[in-house]
Ligand SMILES: Cc1cc2nc3c(=O)[nH]c(=O)nc-3n(C[C@H](O)[C@H](O)[C@H](O)COP(=O)(O)OP(=O)(O)OC[C@H]3O[C@@H](n4cnc5c(N)ncnc54)[C@H](O)[C@@H]3O)c2cc1C
């Protein structure tokens with residue numbers, strides 16, 4: 001029973017984007033009887049469209065609309081038009097994601113209190129605490145099927161590749177070594193099968209063993225009869241009335257025709273580049289700097305996590321491609337200890353790449369060629385490697401801006417994505433390189449490759465929550481400080497990035513936001 | 527107030543970065559200094575002769591060398607696709623002939639020899655490094671990256687399995703087997 005709503009129906013919640021944030025909002029609201037429309041810029045794929053092929057899936061699902069990389073990070077040079085690696089399609093980046101589902105640590109909600117002012121950064125505490133979010137983390141894990149205590153689902157079995165990392169980690173004295181939590185079924189659950197160790201999790205899970213809103217939240221929302229999903233619909237701007245309340249959105253439909261959908265509430269969940277871009281592109285006489293932007297913080301404080309890669313040639317065969325892409329996690333450096341030369345912490349995540357991606361990213365960009373690169377690739381089956389994911393401190397100048405002249409295919413100013421490392425990031429990255437060298441040396445490997453950041457798969461912070469309206473865009477519910485019926489429901493809400501991969505927290509926040517929003521609607525407050 | 531220390535590692539990294547940037551800048555100067563006079567407008571680039579094609583193959587093999595692993599065929603396939611493109615695109619034809627002429631001029635300048643006559647692989651790589659940021663070089667490198675490493679027929683040679691869902695993944699095929707430590 002899929003709903004079909006009228007364009008003039010102004011009783012609806014309009015949700016922009018269908019990924020981790022938007023897809024979850026849709027289902028949570030629909031289950032509560034709140035009528036909603038999801039507008040998704042991308043296509044609908046089915047499991048039949050999913051291939052075990054890195055580049056084929058990259059071109060099928062990536063967001064490849066015009067974008068520019070800027071700032072001091074190497075990507076401004078090496079990935080000039082691919083600042084971020086995220087999805088344009090139904091299900092958003094949950095089609096692509098690897099499934100790592102770690103909760104924030106308590107101190108990661110209050111980095112300002114924990115470390116004081118950090119020179120050159122723009123850090124504030126979250127307006128919520130771990131205690132407040134914990135019940136929603138439980139709900140998120142139950143929803144997503146996260147391995148661990150809450151669901152009772154065991155972690156996935158250790159792959160050979162993870163055993164290599166685990167052994168090296170053990171030899172240097174690490175002990176927080178686990179094959180989860182992952183939102184991947186280790187047993188059949190929620191009408192989805194158990195993982196078969198196919199190994200292309202980031203190309204879309206062919207079996208649906210990995211959680212994605214594409215085949216969980218969205219069809220469940222539609223089945224209630226309270227939710228309509230429209231694909232190939234790119235929202236161009238949000239409109240408001242004389243009082244400043246938002247009244248609906250203007251979008252380009254599948255035929256390229258401009259449509260206007262009325263709304264009682266708008267929830268923006270286009271990921272951390274598109275969400276602030278939409279608010280900035282919705283500037284009006286009343287809001288000349290963009291919607292919800294009295295603080296000037298829309299698009300600012302862009303965080304991607306401090307990331308790095310390390311790959312090494314092992315003395316024996318590994319075949320890292322055999323098994324889940326992220327087969328396990330080491331969390332011995334995730335704590336906050338400024339004595340290491342940086343505040344905050346990082347996780348070490350096993351990450352298998354296929355030959356296609358490894359060849360492009362081992363030494364990324366125009367200078368990545370020559371005997372060293374080709375020699376390493378010949379040893380593919382001996383290689384093992386990790387992705388480092390650490391907290392990235394908010395900096396005001398890391399930002400999304402509208403390009404003054406360049407436009408995308410919809411005629412909207414293209415986004416320019418500025419990212420420059422803070423010295424804290426540099427120190428943390430160097431620390432992780434040193435630790436990984438110890439781990440791989442302990443296994444007898446001496447051929448080690450340090451990779452810089454990939455185009456950002458984790459994008460956060462560009463509409464951050466704040467206690468005080470002058471410090472951020474949203475209150476602790478993800479509701480705009482300026483406009484009561486405008487919400488942001490994706491990772492751009494994050495006040496700080498924490499060290500954990502963001503999706504579990506995005507989903508927990510969306511569950512919490514949906515509860516608040518449904519209540520506020522019932523009380524007639526929005 | 528926390529001010530992260532400038533670490534030895536960090537400043538070393540910063541130094542490398544500066545060195546790298548200087549290197550790139552100086553390379554670009556070299557590029558400018560050695561640039562050939564532009565062809566008169568309207569002059570059509572001649573198709574490549576046999577010697578030039580042989581040089582191009584040497585260049586391709588030097589970009590991603592696999593001396594013992596791969597024969598010429600996959601390299602040649604990438605070049606053939608570019609040569610076909612050059613037949614209908616004067617820009618691509620021009621890129622190739624000028625790129626090669628530029629390369630030969632550099633080889634002469636540095637080693638007093640044709641590119642192909644430079645016997646040491648690391649010396650040829652050195653010459654190629656001076657043109658690595660040119661469109662000519664990147665066109666060939668980009669083609670090879672896909673043609674060699676995103677080429678399913680070559681994956682077995684590299685020990686990469688590729689698609690596995692058709693055969694049920696690795697759950698019953700030793701995804702967890704490891705014995706060397
Ligand atoms: C390769 C990869 C691996 C990852 N692995 C992990 C992991 O292991 N663990 C983890 O926690 N996270 C992981 N992530 C990150 C995770 O996917 C994202 O953090 C998460 O999906 C973000 O949710 P979101 O709702 O903010 O945006 P998305 O999920 O990206 O959804 C945004 C959606 O909005 C749509 N949209 C944007 N603008 C508009 C518009 N104007 N109109 C209509 N629609 C619009 C987009 O098309 C998209 O579908 C990974 C990401 C990638 C790319």
Ligand code: SF4
Pocket residue numbers: 184194195196197198199200201202204205206207208209210323324325695
């Ligand atoms: S390894 Fe498991 S989760 Fe990953 S794609 Fe395969 S079945 Fe899905």
